Amino acid sequence: MFDFGIALPVLGLLVVVVFLGLHIAVALAACSLxxxxxxxxxxxxxxxxxASTAFQGLRGYTFAALPLFMIMGEFISRSGAAQDLYVGINRALKGVVGRLALATVLGNAVFAFLTGVSIAAAAAFTRIAYPQMRAMGYDRGTALGVIAGSSCLGMLIPPSNLMILWAILVEESIGRLFLAGIIPGLMLATLFVIYVMSNAYFRPHLYGEGISVTPPPEPEAQSLGAAAIPSVADLDSITSKDILISTVCMGGLIASVLGGIWFGAFTATEAAGVGSLLALAFAIVVKGLRLPDVAAGILQVAKTAAPLLIMILMALLYSRTLALTGIGNSIEDFFSSGSIPPWAVLVFMVCIWFLLGMLIDSKSIMLLTVPIFAPLGELIGYNPIAFAIIGILAIEAGILTPPFGLIVYTVKAAAADDEVSTLRIFAAATPYWICLLIVLTAVAIWPGLATYIGDITFNKG
Incomplete structure (x- = not known):
């Protein structure tokens, strides 16, 4: 039976302490205890x-997938492959209006297959693409807007860290979630490309191809997430051979990881291990990454992954606490009455995700809401896999939403350009936010967009 005297104070206290600035892991632990x-x-x-909750969580096989995929992305990032791919796409689009912006979108789509971290992609492509776009006369807001918007692909196209986190929290198959993100992710990338090409055609002054201007000073190399990339002095020095090698190796890596999951050769966790080893071999043997850089990459992942795993454990404990209060049964009884239409419930949850996205990061949003929202989504008739994609899209849209969209602040910090305001970047990123809503709505109306590949993969036997 639902106990208002316990559940409501526990929920209320968590919301209060989080917005007061207490670390999310500490807040979850304190409220749970x-x-x-x-x-x-x-x-x-x-x-x-x-203790039993922590033990059961840590011994879970799927927990290893998160740091392993993060290590894979870190090795690829430090190898410079993202720079090679970006330059290769840019050169292939020579003569196309807005080609640098298109290269950024397509580069982010490929980079998403290798890292799964939106914030890291935003920081990396700001340092790689922004100086190039400014040198070609691009409008500052337009340039940073396309970087911020297309970086959202990192959390939808597998291997996405948010997908892994969602799967752990609801005990769902990581492999199914990865496959579920492919079609929506490609749809989103396609919408981004269509928007950039249309905008460049009708407003070419924002995409000043061929106008030689003095580029802004390149920001110092910095580490902004598990997949941070060192600063690049001159992308023109990248040769066609470098591009070809990186393209072939990265294509092989993507095919090995996703193909192995698709054809049932190994689980998502095993795929993470295989991907990490292949990425390490590529970084050292092909790109000449030095052992100190390898060690620094592993240390960077450890600094990022350890707090995240602690937060996940605390979220599992919080979920158990909520279950003991009976809140799940109470929600089920309330919405089973049919007094509220399912679409209204979904809109309510999406609005909550938007609001939270203005204030806190994606992982914290997921830790706070998924234990309650995931069962509710299934109750109102949504397939758990499709609902996960809807939730991830909503959360990603939230971190593009003013006034505190974290991706926008990331590109603003990485650009180190005082002549462009945060508000200007938000305005330029709004069309990409709309594209996210379009794909979210499409998945909500046609859940098969998210479930089709997983169904034919896991049910083919």
Whole structure:
């Protein structure tokens, strides 16, 4: 039975302490322990529950997928492959209006297959693409807008860290979620390309191809996430041989990881291990990455992954606390009455994700909401896989939403250009936000867009 006297204070306290600035992991742990103590009435039993939840979570096989995919992305990033791919796409589009913007979108789509981290992609492509676009006379806001918008592909196209996190929280197949993101991800990339080409055709002054201007000073190399890329002095020095080698190797890596999952050769966690080894071999043997850089990459992933795994454990504990309050059964009884149409419930959840996206990061949003929203989505009739894609799209749209969209602030910081305001970047990124909503709506209306590939893959036997 639902206990308002416990559940509501636990939920309310969590919201308050998070918005007061307490770290999300600490907030989840504190609220969970308080709730468990109130429910169980024993400090010893509370600590035993805490310990058993942590043990069960840490021994979970799927937990290894997250740091392994992050290591794969880190090695690829440090190898310089993203620079090679960007330059290759840019040269292939020679003569096309807005080609640098198109290269950024397509480069982000390929880069998403290798990293799955939107913030890291935003930082990397700001340092790679923005100086080039400014040198060609691009409008500052337009240039940073396309970088911020297309970076969202990193959380939809597999291997996405948000997909892994969602799968862990709801005990769903990581492989199914990866495959579910392929069609929506390609749809989103296509919409981005259509918008860029249309905008460049009708407003060519924003895409000043051929206008020679002095580029802004290149920002210093910095680490902004698991897939940060060192600063690039001159992309023109990249040869056709470099591009060909990187393209072939990266194509092979993507085919090995996703193909292995698709054809059932290995699980998503095993695919992460295979991808990490292949990425390490490519970075060292082909690109000449030095061992100190390898060690630095592993350390960077450890610094990023360790706090994230702790947050996941605390979220699992919080989910158990909510379950003991009976809130899940209460929500099921309320929405089973049919008094509220399913579409209204979905709109409500999407609005909550938008609002949270203005204030906190994607992973924190997921940790706070998925334990409650995922069962609710299934209750109103959505396939769990399709609902996960809807949720990820909504969360990604949230971090593009003013006034505190984190991707926009990331590109603003990485660009180090005082002549472009944050508001101007938000305005330029709005069309990409609309594209996210279009794909979200399409998946909500036709869930098969997310489930088709997974169904034919896992049911073919």
């Amino acid at each position: 308080i709730g468990l103590y109130i429910i169980l009435g024993s400090f010893d039993i509370t600590m035993m529950t805490f």
